[in-house]
Amino acid sequence: MLKRYERTRALVEGDPALARAIVCEVEREQGAEALVVLDEPREELVMVQARETAQGSLFFLGEALMTSCRVRVGDEVGLGLVLGSDRCRAYELAVVDAAFSGADGDAWASRWDAALRTELARIEARDELDARRIATTKVDFSTMDVLTSCSELDGTSRTTNGAVDEARIKRPQPADGGEGR
Numbered sequence: 001m002l003k004r005y006e007r008t009r010a011l012v013e014g015d016p017a018l019a020r021a022i023v024c025e026v027e028r029e030q031g032a033e034a035l036v037v038l039d040e041p042r043e044e045l046v047m048v049q050a051r052e053t054a055q056g057s058l059f060f061l062g063e064a065l066m067t068s069c070r071v072r073v074g075d076e077v078g079l080g081l082v083l084g085s086d087r088c089r090a091y092e093l094a095v096v097d098a099a100f101s102g103a104d105g106d107a108w109a110s111r112w113d114a115a116l117r118t119e120l121a122r123i124e125a126r127d128e129l130d131a132r133r134i135a136t137t138k139v140d141f142s143t144m145d146v147l148t149s150c151s152e153l154d155g156t157s158r159t160t161n162g163a164v165d166e167a168r169i170k171r172p173q174p175a176d177g178g179e180g181r
Contacts, residue, residue: 001109002116007100011093012082014119019092022112026099030073035095038077039070041087073098076105 002010011019027035043065050061069080069090078098080090100108 001106001113002120004097004100006120007096007109007116008093010116010119010123011096012089013123016089016092018115018119019089019096021115022099022108023092023095026073026095026108030099034074036072037069037091038072039068041067041069041080041090043067043085069094071095071098074102074104076102 011022044067045063046066048061048064049058051058065084067080067082067084067086067090069087071078071080071091071094073095076098078094078096078101080093080095080097082090082093099105
């Protein structure tokens with residue numbers, strides 16, 4: 001069976017119809033009285049942390065909009081968190097989280113495992129294709145030819161090792177024709 005992270009990834013990044021189908025089945029089987037919305041879906045701002053690569057220290061990158069929802073299915077509480085504004089998706093994730101965490105969690109997991117794995121495989125294939133497309137634009141700076149003429153930029157030229165060719169530098173002349181200071 002899939003881990004919680006894998007299941008959530010399939011539901012968040014995958015086809016929204018899969019999450020809706022699971023929620024419809026949970027609502028149908030559990031009944032309206034067993035499913036209680038504790039916190040209506042709502043948008044919130046959260047601080048996004050990032051790690052600085054040179055020293056490894058944490059810092060706050062900025063704020064991000066997220067949507068959260070809490071529900072109870074039977075005796076289990078589920079939490080749905082989505083980056084951005086998507087109230088339906090937050091509700092669906094909360095219901096799935098509660099249903100899969102409850103006493104019948106293994107039954108739900110085995111029932112939906114194949115569909116979730118298929119969706120996860122589709123997501124991973126899409127990500128692999130994106131990675132291959134991005135890799136085609138990669139530049140290897142260690143094998144690039146060095147610019148041989150910078151005359152358009154600063155009137156100098158550079159040798160293949162990047163040293164400035166002093167003979168080609170155009171120095172500004174003072175207006176009075178003298179050497180200046």
